[in-house]
Amino acid sequence: MLWHIVKRELFEQVNSLRFALAMLLTVFLMLVNAVGHIDEYKVRQAEYGKQVSAYSARLEQNSNNLYKLVLGGPGELYKKPSPLSFCAYGSENNLPKFASGKQAGWGWNAGIIDGNTYNVSGIWRLKYSGFPPIKAKDMFPVFLKIDWILIISSVLSFLALVFTFDAISGEVEHGTLRLTLSNAVARRTVLTGKFLSCLISLGTVFMSGVLVNLLLLYLSGVLQLNAQEWSRIGGIFVVGLMYLSVFIALGFLISTLVNNASTSLVILLLIWVIWVVLVPSMLGTIMSGLNQPSIRRGPSPVYFSRSGLKERYIARGLEAEAPTRERPPTPATRLWAEFLNEETRESARLHRAYLNAQIDQIQIAREFNRISPTAIVQYAIESLAGTGFQRHLNFLKNTENYGDAFNDFLISADRADPDSPHVPFVREGMSDKPVSFESIPKFQDRVRLGEAFKGAILDIALLVLFFAVLFATAHVSFQRKEI
Amino acid sequence: MLWTLIRHELLMNLMTFRFLVTVIASMALVLAGSIVLTDNYERRLASYNEDFQRHQEGNFSGKTYSSFMPRLDRAPNPLSVFNQGLDKRAKNSLQIKIGEVPFLWGDVNRNTGFSNPFRYLLADIDLVSVFQILFSLLALVFAYDAIAGDRENGTLRLILVNPVGRGLVVLTKYLGAMLCLTLPLLMSFLLALLLQLQSNAIHYGADGFLRVGGIFLTTVIYTSTFYLIGLFISSVIHRPATSLIVSMFIWVTLTLLYPNVSLFLVNRFIDTEERVTQANQAIDQILEQFYWAEEAPGDPFENPPLLKGSKSGGGSSSYTHLKKNITFIPDASEIHVPTVKAYFQELTSGRLRTAGTVWRIREEAFSETYIRKSNIARNALRFSPTGLYHLSTEAWAGTGLARVEDFFKAGRQYRETILDYFYDKKAFSSRQWFASDKGAVRWDDIPRFSYQPPSVLEDASNRALRDLLLLFLFSPILLMITFAVFSRQEV
Numbered sequence: 001m002l003w004h005i006v007k008r009e010l011f012e013q014v015n016s017l018r019f020a021l022a023m024l025l026t027v028f029l030m031l032v033n034a035v036g037h038i039d040e041y042k043v044r045q046a047e048y049g050k051q052v053s054a055y056s057a058r059l060e061q062n063s064n065n066l067y068k069l070v071l072g073g074p075g076e077l078y079k080k081p082s083p084l085s086f087c088a089y090g091s092e093n094n095l096p097k098f099a100s101g102k103q104a105g106w107g108w109n110a111g112i113i114d115g116n117t118y119n120v121s122g123i124w125r126l127k128y129s130g131f132p133p134i135k136a137k138d139m140f141p142v143f144l145k146i147d148w149i150l151i152i153s154s155v156l157s158f159l160a161l162v163f164t165f166d167a168i169s170g171e172v173e174h175g176t177l178r179l180t181l182s183n184a185v186a187r188r189t190v191l192t193g194k195f196l197s198c199l200i201s202l203g204t205v206f207m208s209g210v211l212v213n214l215l216l217l218y219l220s221g222v223l224q225l226n227a228q229e230w231s232r233i234g235g236i237f238v239v240g241l242m243y244l245s246v247f248i249a250l251g252f253l254i255s256t257l258v259n260n261a262s263t264s265l266v267i268l269l270l271i272w273v274i275w276v277v278l279v280p281s282m283l284g285t286i287m288s289g290l291n292q293p294s295i296r297r298g299p300s301p302v303y304f305s306r307s308g309l310k311e312r313y314i315a316r317g318l319e320a321e322a323p324t325r326e327r328p329p330t331p332a333t334r335l336w337a338e339f340l341n342e343e344t345r346e347s348a349r350l351h352r353a354y355l356n357a358q359i360d361q362i363q364i365a366r367e368f369n370r371i372s373p374t375a376i377v378q379y380a381i382e383s384l385a386g387t388g389f390q391r392h393l394n395f396l397k398n399t400e401n402y403g404d405a406f407n408d409f410l411i412s413a414d415r416a417d418p419d420s421p422h423v424p425f426v427r428e429g430m431s432d433k434p435v436s437f438e439s440i441p442k443f444q445d446r447v448r449l450g451e452a453f454k455g456a457i458l459d460i461a462l463l464v465l466f467f468a469v470l471f472a473t474a475h476v477s478f479q480r481k482e483i
Numbered sequence: 484m485l486w487t488l489i490r491h492e493l494l495m496n497l498m499t500f501r502f503l504v505t506v507i508a509s510m511a512l513v514l515a516g517s518i519v520l521t522d523n524y525e526r527r528l529a530s531y532n533e534d535f536q537r538h539q540e541g542n543f544s545g546k547t548y549s550s551f552m553p554r555l556d557r558a559p560n561p562l563s564v565f566n567q568g569l570d571k572r573a574k575n576s577l578q579i580k581i582g583e584v585p586f587l588w589g590d591v592n593r594n595t596g597f598s599n600p601f602r603y604l605l606a607d608i609d610l611v612s613v614f615q616i617l618f619s620l621l622a623l624v625f626a627y628d629a630i631a632g633d634r635e636n637g638t639l640r641l642i643l644v645n646p647v648g649r650g651l652v653v654l655t656k657y658l659g660a661m662l663c664l665t666l667p668l669l670m671s672f673l674l675a676l677l678l679q680l681q682s683n684a685i686h687y688g689a690d691g692f693l694r695v696g697g698i699f700l701t702t703v704i705y706t707s708t709f710y711l712i713g714l715f716i717s718s719v720i721h722r723p724a725t726s727l728i729v730s731m732f733i734w735v736t737l738t739l740l741y742p743n744v745s746l747f748l749v750n751r752f753i754d755t756e757e758r759v760t761q762a763n764q765a766i767d768q769i770l771e772q773f774y775w776a777e778e779a780p781g782d783p784f785e786n787p788p789l790l791k792g793s794k795s796g797g798g799s800s801s802y803t804h805l806k807k808n809i810t811f812i813p814d815a816s817e818i819h820v821p822t823v824k825a826y827f828q829e830l831t832s833g834r835l836r837t838a839g840t841v842w843r844i845r846e847e848a849f850s851e852t853y854i855r856k857s858n859i860a861r862n863a864l865r866f867s868p869t870g871l872y873h874l875s876t877e878a879w880a881g882t883g884l885a886r887v888e889d890f891f892k893a894g895r896q897y898r899e900t901i902l903d904y905f906y907d908k909k910a911f912s913s914r915q916w917f918a919s920d921k922g923a924v925r926w927d928d929i930p931r932f933s934y935q936p937p938s939v940l941e942d943a944s945n946r947a948l949r950d951l952l953l954l955f956l957f958s959p960i961l962l963m964i965t966f967a968v969f970s971r972q973e974v
Binding site: 017018021025029032035036091094095131132133134135136137138139140141142143144145146150154155158162166170261262263265266269270273274277278280281282283284285286288289292293296297357358359361362365389 | 500501504508512515516518519522523567569572573588589590591592593598599600601602603604605606607608613616617620624627628632723724725727728731732735736739740742743744746747748750751755756759852853856857860861864873884
């Protein structure tokens with residue numbers, strides 16, 4: 001019986017004007033998306049390749065002296081562009097493309113020690129800046145990028161409402177619903193059948209758009225995806241369908257509550273405009289305005305002379321004696337190493353705190369935006385496609401892990417040198433021999449599939465929740481409806 | 484008769500659920516939007532004031548003529564609350580240099596107004612975008628059953644039994660609905676103004692209020708365009724539900740898809756970078772050539788140094804500017820001072836000449852790339868009422884490209900004024916050009932920079948009214964077509 005209803009509904013849907021218009025609109029937009037992205041990925045990939053080779057060259061140059069690596073760090077760590085940016089543009093041109101792992105940016109002529117001034121510079125650390133400037137070519141009326149997110153979240157959700165607004169109210173108006181229910185068929189089955197048919201017909205529209213899009217990208221040679229990326233696309237497709245289910249359920253709910261088909265469409269459109277268009281672009285911004293970052297500036301490179309750190313060490317006799325290469329290491333060598341290490345740790349902490357304050361403001365905005373399923377689907381698809389804010393957080397985590405690995409390498413390379421006093425990270429306490437370039441860990445900005453799904457899981461769960469609540473409510477109100 | 488019909492339409496509309504929703508939705512969104520946008524404007528203003536203060540102190544602190552390199556700041560526009568345009572994204576300061584003509588097109592750092600650069604990730608919507616989306620939708624919602632609904636109910640037949648022309652019916656429906664839509668619009672504007680004036684940062688003079696009035700008028704005409712589109716569809720399609728579906732497809736296409744798709748495609752297919760890179764290479768070559776041919780030979784501070792034993796109070800040199808401040812010249816070197824003067828006079832005239840050449844290359848490159856691209860984008864937008872609405876309100880608010888360019892034009896004029904002043908003072912051939920040992924330059928009578936943005940009348944006649952007129956043209960045409968279709972129909 002269920003299948004019978006689905007078939008009947010589906011037949012009716014597919015033959016309607018709105019199905020044709022929906023198909024036209026979706027396929028056209030997917031074509032625009034593909035055309036817009038044909039060269040873009042190649043250009044970014046080439047740029048990334050250039051940046052990575054510059055990074056390698058710098059590292060290789062610095063590998064002729066271990067201490068040069070300690071001071072200079074690994075260099076700029078670049079974020080790997082996602083091949084799926086046509087699915088989710090993710091506002092990438094507003095996000096930093098790299099984190100900088102370079103010189104501390106301070107040098108200090110430490111007092112008179114044994115009649116000489118002792119010159120010392122800070123060791124490398126991670127700094128999170130690198131926000132790209134607004135380019136002259138972007139000084140242009142603002143527009144939304146036509147990516148899959150836009151097509152799914154605005155256009156397909158709109159189509160879902162147009163497909164469902166008269167599902168119940170229209171049939172009530174015509175009296176056909178009474179006819180259907182006079183057969184031995186449960187209301188539950190009618191609703192489920194209608195839901196499935198709407199999902200299938202919208203899914204067909206979505207699928208056709210996706211196929212046209214992928215085909216065009218494939219034929220132009222841009223698309224060379226591996227299994228992992230295909231499964232991401234599959235994930236995005238499923239998330240898209242879930243999002244559409246939310247709107248189909250919403251359409252059914254309003255359609256059962258209102259007896260007039262036009263009124264139900266009017267109500268749905270007003271909900272849509274507020275929920276899909278206006279809330280995601282306003283609510284988060286308002287809420288983030290209330291949560292300004294508590295830290296207004298990043299630490300200056302010489303913050304330690306103002307924060308009391310320097311004085312504390314001077315009181316412990318830092319300026320009394322310079323470090324030496326003596327073995328076993330003198331207390332002065334150890335004290336200098338302790339100072340440098342603490343300075344680095346503290347600086348990293350301050351940089352991180354500044355970054356966290358900035359991130360928190362955005363996180364709050366995102367939490368509030370999640371009132372709207374449009375924001376939810378955007379975040380989920382961005383996570384899956386490997387673009388946007390969540391991906392940027394993953395990248396930052398990758399750089400931190402790499403920073404630790406790099407320091408571990410420096411320590412172990414120093415251990416391997418028998419002539420070194422082994423007191424990292426003061427110059428006199430460390431080896432200054434060359435290290436083999438091959439043994440230096442290289443930064444690889446890898447995002448595992450599992451991590452991408454993990455980033456999206458909360459949003460997917462929220463979508464399911466939205467759907468469950470709306471569908472259950474629609475169900476209850478349909479059961480109680482007098483026809 | 485006319486008034487009776489309008490009153491009837493008005494009452495019919497006012498009592499509806501959709502009117503209530505319209506009022507609530509527009510007020511709530513305007514309330515929320517105004518708070519965010521005003522706060523944002525205040526932040527930008529504070530950051531501007533800070534910069535302005537700092538630059539005011541620094542601009543006239545130089546001791547020699549050559550160290551005069553004032554920085555000029557562009558104040559944020561309070562009307563960016565209505566339409567942001569480029570106000571937030573375009574460069575907001577420039578520096579006057581002898582060797583460079585200031586220009587707008589360059590990279591802009593993301594620190595204006597926000598302390599958090601990640602904030603660019605959050606969508607920033609202005610009030611015009613809210614009206615653009617909400618009122619076009621509401622207009623269609625008011626219109627879809629205006630004729631089709633009455634026809635279905637049979638009330639249309641009833642009305643036409645009376646001695647009223649069909650034209651009058653269409654007209655009264657239009658006027659009644661527009662009154663009904665204007666009311667929440669007016670309330671929204673008043674609310675927005677009220678919230679903005681609460682802030683200490685925003686003061687509107689007569690000029691500002693006229694501009695807000697212009698934006699209001701444009702919004703009314705925009706709403707009217709969409710109402711008439713809806714009315715036309717309603718007269719052509721007999722079933723209200725179908726008429727609504729068609730209206731909605733047209734709405735999505737006109738407000739969401741057309742502007743975004745056309746801008747996306749313009750941005751994608753008009754490449755500016757190649758031409759700009761080419762121009763920059765040519766410019767680099769000219770500067771390099773100038774350096775080796777005119778600047779480096781005879782440099783009095785290179786070997787053999789002419790002013791031996793002099794002391795310098797800081798300075799810098801680049802292709803585009805040379806800043807010298809010599810605080811002490813020993814008597815032994817005094818004989819070389821005329822040579823040094825002559826060198827600097829020669830050098831400065833060379834720099835001015837080079838700056839002119841470079842500017843001509845730049846100007847040409849910009850007009851062929853960025854300006855052309857921007858014009859194409861604007862013309863593409865003109866094909867939709869939404870685009871026209873955006874452009875016209877941008878012109879009323881004074882946040883468009885033209886206004887930003889205007890500021891830079893004023894900067895270029897100021898540079899000319901300064902050059903004239905320097906010629907008058909014979910500054911280029913004076914000792915004070917490079918040395919302050921015989922007393923620092925007094926900046927008392929140097930012309931100050933002041934930028935007067937164009938008045939509302941200029942903006943209206945040059946920019947806003949043209950797009951407003953195009954937008955307005957839709958209304959009578961649509962009204963006539965609707966009337967023509969409706970009068971031939973069987974009821």
